[in-house]
Amino acid sequence: NYLAYDGIISNKQIANSKLATYLLSEEKKLDEKMAAAEEKYAAKFVLMNKAIAEMNSLKEYLDNQLKNLPFTANNN
Secondary structure, three states: OOOOOOOHHHHHHHHHHHHHHHHHHHHHHHHHHHHHHHHHHHHHHHHHHHHHHHHHHHHHHHHHHHHOOOOOHHHO
């Protein structure tokens, strides 16, 4: 009954083989989703860094302009 062609062990082997195949396909799908999410967030991070760099540049420009105004405390 256990070792027959369609016995319990054979059926369990087939079921486990199908489960392993299914799990591998699910793992592949998850890997693809994770790679896509990583790419999306990396692109957003690059854009955010660019925006911060532009804001810092504008801040430095405005700081310099304010320092050079007449009648400021630094210009006595």
